Amino acid sequence: MTRILIGTGNLHAGDDAAGLFVARKARPRLPTDVRVVEAAGDGAGLLDVWSEGDDVILVDAAVSGSLPGTIHQFDAMAGPVPARFNLRSSHAFGVAPGIELARALSRLPGRLTLFAIEADSFGTGAPPTPGVRRAIDEVVDAVVASWGERMHLHRGDAPGDARS
Amino acid sequence: MSGSKKTRTVRVDALARVEGEGGVLVRVKGDKVVEVKLRIYEPPRFFEAFLRGRHFTEAPDITARICGICPVAYQMSSIHAMENACGVTVTGPIRDLRRLLYCGEWIESHVLHVAMLHAPDFLGYESAIHMAKDHPTVVTNSLQLKKLGNEIVTVAGGREIHPVNVRVGGFHKAPSKKELEPLVEKLKAGRDIAVSILRLVAGFPFPDFTPDYELVALRHPSEYPFNEGRLVSSRGLDIAVSDYESRFAEEHVEHSNALHSSLKERGAYFVGPLARYGLNFDRLPPAVQQLAKEAGLPPVCKNPFQSIVVRAVETVYAIDEALRILAAYEPPERPWVDVSPRDGVGMACTEAPRGILYHRYRIGADGLIQEAKIVPPTSQNLRTIEDDLRLFVEKNLALPQDQLTWRCEQAVRNYDPCISCATHFLNLTIERA
Numbered sequence: 001m002t003r004i005l006i007g008t009g010n011l012h013a014g015d016d017a018a019g020l021f022v023a024r025k026a027r028p029r030l031p032t033d034v035r036v037v038e039a040a041g042d043g044a045g046l047l048d049v050w051s052e053g054d055d056v057i058l059v060d061a062a063v064s065g066s067l068p069g070t071i072h073q074f075d076a077m078a079g080p081v082p083a084r085f086n087l088r089s090s091h092a093f094g095v096a097p098g099i100e101l102a103r104a105l106s107r108l109p110g111r112l113t114l115f116a117i118e119a120d121s122f123g124t125g126a127p128p129t130p131g132v133r134r135a136i137d138e139v140v141d142a143v144v145a146s147w148g149e150r151m152h153l154h155r156g157d158a159p160g161d162a163r164s
Numbered sequence: 165m166s167g168s169k170k171t172r173t174v175r176v177d178a179l180a181r182v183e184g185e186g187g188v189l190v191r192v193k194g195d196k197v198v199e200v201k202l203r204i205y206e207p208p209r210f211f212e213a214f215l216r217g218r219h220f221t222e223a224p225d226i227t228a229r230i231c232g233i234c235p236v237a238y239q240m241s242s243i244h245a246m247e248n249a250c251g252v253t254v255t256g257p258i259r260d261l262r263r264l265l266y267c268g269e270w271i272e273s274h275v276l277h278v279a280m281l282h283a284p285d286f287l288g289y290e291s292a293i294h295m296a297k298d299h300p301t302v303v304t305n306s307l308q309l310k311k312l313g314n315e316i317v318t319v320a321g322g323r324e325i326h327p328v329n330v331r332v333g334g335f336h337k338a339p340s341k342k343e344l345e346p347l348v349e350k351l352k353a354g355r356d357i358a359v360s361i362l363r364l365v366a367g368f369p370f371p372d373f374t375p376d377y378e379l380v381a382l383r384h385p386s387e388y389p390f391n392e393g394r395l396v397s398s399r400g401l402d403i404a405v406s407d408y409e410s411r412f413a414e415e416h417v418e419h420s421n422a423l424h425s426s427l428k429e430r431g432a433y434f435v436g437p438l439a440r441y442g443l444n445f446d447r448l449p450p451a452v453q454q455l456a457k458e459a460g461l462p463p464v465c466k467n468p469f470q471s472i473v474v475r476a477v478e479t480v481y482a483i484d485e486a487l488r489i490l491a492a493y494e495p496p497e498r499p500w501v502d503v504s505p506r507d508g509v510g511m512a513c514t515e516a517p518r519g520i521l522y523h524r525y526r527i528g529a530d531g532l533i534q535e536a537k538i539v540p541p542t543s544q545n546l547r548t549i550e551d552d553l554r555l556f557v558e559k560n561l562a563l564p565q566d567q568l569t570w571r572c573e574q575a576v577r578n579y580d581p582c583i584s585c586a587t588h589f590l591n592l593t594i595e596r597a
Contacts (some may be wrong), residue, residue, distance in 0.1 A: 012229065040232060040325045040326075042232070042325065044276065044280065044307055044310060045310075045311070045314065045324075047307060048307075048311060097291070097292075097293060100293045101292060101293050101296055101303070104293050104294075104296035104297045104300075104303075105296050105300055105303060105304060
């Protein structure tokens with residue numbers, strides 16, 4: 001079974017980087033057969049990223065009016081992401097349209113779970129805000145709990161390693 | 165409504181299927197449009213200020229961040245401006261690689277707009293998602309073509325968004341022939357898809373709407389323009405890029421975070437595919453000219469709704485040009501030429517997918533940027549978009565409000581506006597009583 005973790009966002013736009021940080025922090029902890037992908041959030045491109053995935057977890061930043069740092073979890077197979085969730089994207093065709101386009105074309109993976117982290121600030125060049133940083137760690141733990149911890153850590157693969 | 169003194173408002177608070185955030189307000193009194201505002205509320209991004217004090221070699225990587233759809237355009241305009249400031253001209257395979265990179269960006273940007281953002285307007289769908297259920301082959305093929313554009317950018321530019329392989333003087337690394345080879349068969353297959361998309365959009369119904377625009381684009385002695393040429397217009401403008409600021413001006417308007425551009429003493433002008441095509445039809449290869457004719461396009465087309473057809477023509481051109489470059493490609497011995505800074509000013513204009521993108525930099529002998537000016541294509545078209553809305557609404561006042569509003573949004577999307585670029589900066593309101 002092919003498992004893919006996709007983190008999307010913009011590394012240089014504050015909390016928009018949340019998905020990317022989840023990917024980077026989870027990568028060294030996840031079993032080696034899990035594919036970890038960092039994506040810019042181009043929804044049309046996501047269809048190719050998960051085309052070979054049986055079980056896919058997608059992490060993105062969102063604005064829904066909840067408290068910053070709130071973690072929302074959706075089973076994307078069950079239906080569209082609620083309209084009030086503005087998944088942040090600098091693209092005209094972002095993550096939520098990408099999911100719905102895949103549904104229309106019958107190109108969703110076998111299973112697609114979306115974690116949306118409520119964002120607070122999108123300042124250019126700013127780091128994620130404290131509440132979002134905490135949420136990033138919680139989502140990493142949730143992904144690892146879902147797919148299992150890597151049994152033998154290699155040198156340089158310590159948690160928090162920021163390789164892309 | 166004719167003869168009525170009532171006012172009527174058409175309002176789109178948040179334009180869909182455009183890059184960035186903005187809105188439109190059209191206020192009508194009787195049968196006259198009394199006010200049009202393309203409200204650009206996405207915040208300004210101050211890139212020109214970020215650039216001051218940075219080293220001239222950093223400009224391509226910093227300016228690429230202005231836009232996720234057309235980063236190559238920003239890189240190309242910045243490096244050519246820097247090379248102009250330093251008295252360097254890049255030729256040969258490095259120049260060809262730059263054209264190849266631009267081919268990739270035109271393909272992915274044009275296909276995204278033609279098939280995913282603009283075609284739903286003509287086919288009567290709310291979005292590409294709704295369209296996909298009835299036209300899955302069109303959408304799937306378009307995604308495949310867009311991916312091909314991204315692949316070209318990845319191979320030549322290092323990654324598909326915000327490429328990292330571009331530097332002043334050339335590239336950090338030139339791709340080998342072996343790395344480029346897989347693109348050839350994909351481009352040949354992609355050409356068939358591009359031609360099928362062209363034939364599809366050529367059959368769309370287009371409103372009778374042909375304002376007398378002043379078209380402005382680059383023109384090169386022998387090539388369809390990407391990176392160099394003189395600035396020409398359909399009313400006789402023919403100037404070097406270095407004279408851009410003597411003929412074009414920018415001004416603040418109260419309702420927009422993006423500056424509005426105009427031709428001094430003449431006003432609004434039109435940049436983008438329609439202008440490029442109309443001023444450079446004779447620079448297209450005969451096979452592409454023939455496809456344009458078969459699609460019903462005259463050599464000069466001023467119906468902005470047909471811009472979707474011109475984008476499809478340019479997509480075929482970009483594929484053919486990429487194939488031509490790949491057939492002749494020999495990697496350069498060194499992928500860049502040395503560029504030493506000197507006190508000076510450099511300007512460049514290149515043809516972004518949405519039209520001419522002007523950069524000017526003043527740099528010092530220490531290589532630091534002292535002043536930067538960036539004029540993106542969307543801000544050059546803003547005044548023309550407002551003029552279009554004024555004319556279009558007056559001609560179509562008999563339409564019901566929902567249809568008129570939809571048509572106005574479509575009229576804005578004719579320009580594939582990139583508000584994120586323009587604010588380095590869309591919603592629609594039509595008020596009528």
